[in-house]
Amino acid sequence: MKKPYYLVLLMLISLFSCKRDNRVIIKGDIKGLKSKWVYYKPVYPQMGKSTDSAKVTDGKFEFSFQPDTAFFANLVSISYVDEKGIRQPIAVANPYEPAKNHSRYADFVAGPGLTTITGDLTTNTGATLKGGPQTEFYLRNITLPFIRISKDSIRRNEQAARIKKIIEQSPDAYWVVYAFSNFKYYFNHEQLKDFYTGFSDESKSSYYGRRLKQFIDDQPATKNQFANSVFVDKDTKPVKLVDSTKKLNMVIFWASWCGPCRSEIPSLKRITAQFNKDDVRFVSVSVDAKKEDWLLAMKQEDMAWQQLIISQQQFAKAQAQYNLGAIPKVYLVNNKSIVVKKIDGFDDGNEERVKTFITDYLSKN
Incomplete structure (x- = not known):
């Protein structure tokens, strides 16, 4: 009497275990590919190493993966070592772009199913890529x-x-x-x-x-909310971004490698010199990955106001908190951690705009 229940259970297990075949297969057939091996590498992290290799026989090769999760797609590249010992990508052409563009891409999206790469390295046309829905969506929407x-x-x-x-x-x-x-x-x-x-x-x-x-x-819940994070100075002393005892805080995000940020510094010097430090607190916050680069830039620029740096452990969160898609970025924040003005990028007119704003704000508060 219990057999039907076991059969139903086995059928359900079979149904769910076969719900989706997420195997990824990449087959190549490239004329003129004389390398003995090709190498598979996810594009990110950028400095990462190849994660797999495949033997080349008469220009043919194959990669096959069985991911542990149902969803699997990634931006990847396949490369080879040419006769001069230089690593070269197998560049793919986009069939959905006008032929006159002659665009070729070193990276492509590999997803579940079969992806084929065919081509001829002795010509300048690039390889042809065909694949499943993930690959096709990538090619049709590459920009x-x-x-x-x-x-x-x-x-x-x-x-x-x-x-x-x-x-x-x-x-x-x-x-x-x-x-x-x-x-x-x-x-x-x-x-x-x-x-x-x-x-x-x-x-x-x-x-x-x-x-x-x-x-x-x-992210802050509202665009005007400013997170009063704690970053460190050159002596690794923790310091808050916003000083609640000041009427206004001017927070500048920058980096030593950022040309516009460095161009902005003479203007910042004139701005900081004009206003009473009892009313306005000025602080520059570096997004440099290397502390030594930041220290050298500070020495070169001789900035006489508070200087802080974001640690790499805090950087991802800070990007969201302060929307650091680009720098320089200046926030003017009141003593209640509310943004009263934001300036993106550097412009010659920013200096006068900031001076006028600060003067008007202080006269009213």
């Missing part, structure tokens, strides 16, 4: 992550609507989730949450899906 998001609010809202529609149509497309590595700095907190909600569970659990969720979680 998606590089759309220039408009500063104009109306145009930006139109772009947001277009991106939302793309998510609705392809909620599990790796290339859409990846695009938010750039997009996340240009849309507000509510818009980002709305975008994220539209992704499939697999996309949300992917590497870039998790990064987007963390970015959203680390």
Whole structure:
């Protein structure tokens, strides 16, 4: 009498275990490929090493992966060592671009199913890539992550609507989730949450899906809220960004390698010299990865106001908190940690605008 129940159970187990075949197979057939091996590498991290290799026989090779999770897609490259001993990528052409562009890409998106790469290294046409839905979406929308998001609010809202529609149509497309590595700095907190909600569970659990969720979680709840983080000075002493005893705090995010940031420093010197330090607190915050680069730049620039640096452990969170998609970035913050003015980038007119704003603000507060 119990047999039917066991049979049902076995059928259910079989059904769910076979729900999705997420094996990734990449087959190549490249004329003129004389290397003995080809190498597979995820594009990120950029300094990472190849994670797999495949033997080449008469220009043919094959990679095969069985990921542990249901969702698997990644931006990858396949390379070989040429006759001069130089590592070269197998560049792929995009069939959806005009032939006159002759665009070739060293990277491509590999997803579940079979991806084939065919071509001829003795010509200059590039290899031809064919694959499953993830690969096809990438080829058809290859410029998606590089759309220039408009500063104009109306145009930006139109772009947001277009991106939302793309998510609705392809909620599990790796290339859409990846695009938010750039997009996340240009849309507000509510818009980002709305975008994220539209992704499939697999996309949300992917590497870039998790990064987007963390970015959203680390953002201030409102655009005018300023996180009073603690960073360190040159002596590793912890210091808060906002001094609540001052009427106004001017916080400047910069880096030693940032040309516009360095160009802005003479203006900052004139601004800091004009205002009473009892009313205004000035602090520059470096995003340099290496402390020695920051210390050298400070010595060269001789900045006479508070100087702090963000540790690499804090950097990802700080990017979300202060929207550090680009620098220099200046925040004017009151003693209640509310942003009263923000300036993105460097412009010759910024100096007078900042001076006028500070003067007017102090006269009214």
